[in-house]
Amino acid sequence: MTTILYTESVFTDEAFERDLFGSGVEIVRRNVGRLADLEDDVCARTEGLMLFRHFLSAADLARFPKLRVVVRMGVGYDRIDRAEAARLGVTVCNCPDYGTTEVADHAVALMMALRRAVLLHHEAQRRAPEPAPWTPIDDPLVRRLSSLTVGIVGLGRIGTAAALRFKAFGCKVVFFDPALPNGVELALGLERASRLTELLRRSDVLSIHVPLTRETRGMIGADQIALLPRGAVIVNTARGPVLDLDAVEQGLRSGQLAGAGLDVLPVEPPVAPLPGLLQAYRARAPWLEGRLVVTPHSAFASPEAHEDIKRKSAETMRAVLLDHTPQNVIPPQAE
Numbered sequence: 001m002t003t004i005l006y007t008e009s010v011f012t013d014e015a016f017e018r019d020l021f022g023s024g025v026e027i028v029r030r031n032v033g034r035l036a037d038l039e040d041d042v043c044a045r046t047e048g049l050m051l052f053r054h055f056l057s058a059a060d061l062a063r064f065p066k067l068r069v070v071v072r073m074g075v076g077y078d079r080i081d082r083a084e085a086a087r088l089g090v091t092v093c094n095c096p097d098y099g100t101t102e103v104a105d106h107a108v109a110l111m112m113a114l115r116r117a118v119l120l121h122h123e124a125q126r127r128a129p130e131p132a133p134w135t136p137i138d139d140p141l142v143r144r145l146s147s148l149t150v151g152i153v154g155l156g157r158i159g160t161a162a163a164l165r166f167k168a169f170g171c172k173v174v175f176f177d178p179a180l181p182n183g184v185e186l187a188l189g190l191e192r193a194s195r196l197t198e199l200l201r202r203s204d205v206l207s208i209h210v211p212l213t214r215e216t217r218g219m220i221g222a223d224q225i226a227l228l229p230r231g232a233v234i235v236n237t238a239r240g241p242v243l244d245l246d247a248v249e250q251g252l253r254s255g256q257l258a259g260a261g262l263d264v265l266p267v268e269p270p271v272a273p274l275p276g277l278l279q280a281y282r283a284r285a286p287w288l289e290g291r292l293v294v295t296p297h298s299a300f301a302s303p304e305a306h307e308d309i310k311r312k313s314a315e316t317m318r319a320v321l322l323d324h325t326p327q328n329v330i331p332p333q334a335e
Contacts, residue, residue, distance in 0.1 A: 001026050003066075004048035004317060007035060011052060011073055011309040020314050021322065035060045048321045050313060051080070058084040069093065069321040073313040074300070075158075076239060077330050078212040086332035093316050093328040096157060098308035099300035103263075104161035106299035107207050107237045108169070110261025111150075113293055114233050115205065117142045119259075120290030127289075140231035140258040141291065143204065146170035151203030153196070153219070154238065155180055159209030162237075163190055166207070174202055200227035205235065212239035222247040231258040237299045240264040249277035252291055259291040263299040 002025045006012055009031040017027055028046070032038055035054050043063040049056075052073040058081050061067065072080060072094040085092050113119050120141055124132035136142075150166040152159050152175040163173045167190070174191045176199040177184075185192040193199035196219075200206070206228060210216045220234070221244040228234075234257060236243045245266060251257035270278055280288050319327045 002047050002321065003028055003042075003045045004050065004321070005030065005038075005042060005046040006050045007032055007038065007054055008052050011306055011313070013310045013314075016310065017314050020318055025322070035063075038063070048317050050317065052309075055079040056085075057081050061085060061088060061090065064090075069317060071095070071313050071317045071320075071328075073309050075099065076211060078239065082330060082332050091320055091326065092330045092332075093320055093326075094330055095309060095312045095316060096328055098312050099302075099305040100157045100161050102302050102305050103158045103237050103299040104165055106263060106295070107158075107162045107209075107235050107261075108165045110235045110237070110263070110293060110295075111166070111205050111207070111233060112145075112169075114141055114235075114259035114261055114291070115143050115145065115148065117290065119293055123290045139290075140255070141233070148172070148204040149174060149202050150205045150207060151176070151193070151199045152190075153177075153199065153206065153208050154210035155184065155190075156209060156211075158237070159207075160188065162207055162209060163188065166205075171205070174199055196224070197227060200224055201229070203232060204229055205233045208234070208236040208238045208242055210238050210242060212241055217241050218244060220244065220247070222250060225251045225256060228256065230256055233257065233259045233261070235261040237263045240266040240268060245275045245277050249275070249280070252277070252288065257291075259293075261293045261295075263295045264297050265294075268297055 004025055005028045007030055028042055030038060045066060046064055047066050047068045049067055049070045050073055051070060056070060061084050067090050069091045070080060075094055075096055077092060077094050080092055082092050117137060117139060120137055120139055124137060149172045152163045152173060155175045155177040163175060167173045174193050176193045176196050219242050225247050248260050252260060281292050281294060316328050319325045
């Protein structure tokens with residue numbers, strides 16, 4: 001009997017999984033805050049591990065002597081110690097083709113809410129004790145979309161989907177992704193920047209779509225924000241630690257940034273002591289009114305995407321663990 005363990009109660013479908021995995025598989029379900037809370041006997045017999053929010057450290061891996069496959073029920077895999085998994089012979093997979101359209105849509109929505117001053121006017125019109133005058137606000141946020149250059153950092157599945165959406169709104173789209181072969185820009189009708197610095201200098205809107213790796217952690221900080229055109233907007237729907245929040249606060253205070261849209265944060269959920277930017281945001285500081293929007297890592301979410309997570313994650317587990325036909329495998333050296 002092969003045991004597959006789900007460590008959270010979200011994004012599961014018992015009937016579907018039982019039918020997909022077959023009668024020779026024991027499906028174990030738990031709903032724990034961390035993997036350390038799992039019973040030893042469950043860990044001891046688990047061969048397939050389904051993870052959504054949990055971290056999987058070397059210490060956690062040591063509790064799973066029979067583990068052969070880990071499926072991250074999502075795109076990012078930075079919470080898994082892949083080097084240790086590789087040393088133990090554990091295959092790590094992800095679910096790269098769910099939520100692509102949702103996250104791309106969300107990136108565009110954040111940009112639109114800022115650049116068309118939806119948030120700015122919304123906040124002004126509910127200002128207490130009296131709303132702002134019934135007239136457009138003259139602010140650096142407000143721009144004609146077709147006048148904007150959008151810089152895409154990372155042209156993977158989501159970055160490509162976002163780029164094509166920005167292009168459809170009439171924006172000029174430039175991307176930076178050194179991992180892609182020459183000619184991608186020709187196929188998509190986009191422009192390519194050979195260096196990040198070149199991209200930054202041209203980006204009225206910077207949209208981040210890279211995974212979290214050693215190279216991308218802290219990739220956009222004060223020095224990078226200083227290269228953007230004054231009054232730029234930053235949108236991050238990728239991973240929080242890619243973007244330095246203190247640098248964003250500094251940029252917003254100085255006017256170097258006109259606005260920022262963040263679906264991800266360096267620490268999720270945010271805990272005390274909060275970064276200064278989040279303190280000001282929660283306190284509704286007047287200088288930040290309408291210039292910052294924060295969503296709780298929700299860009300991926302839709303009923304359709306949730307169904308995709310259930311189905312695609314289970315299909316990946318079956319392919320690798322039971323059928324021995326690997327798919328969506330993350331190489332140990334992937335950074």
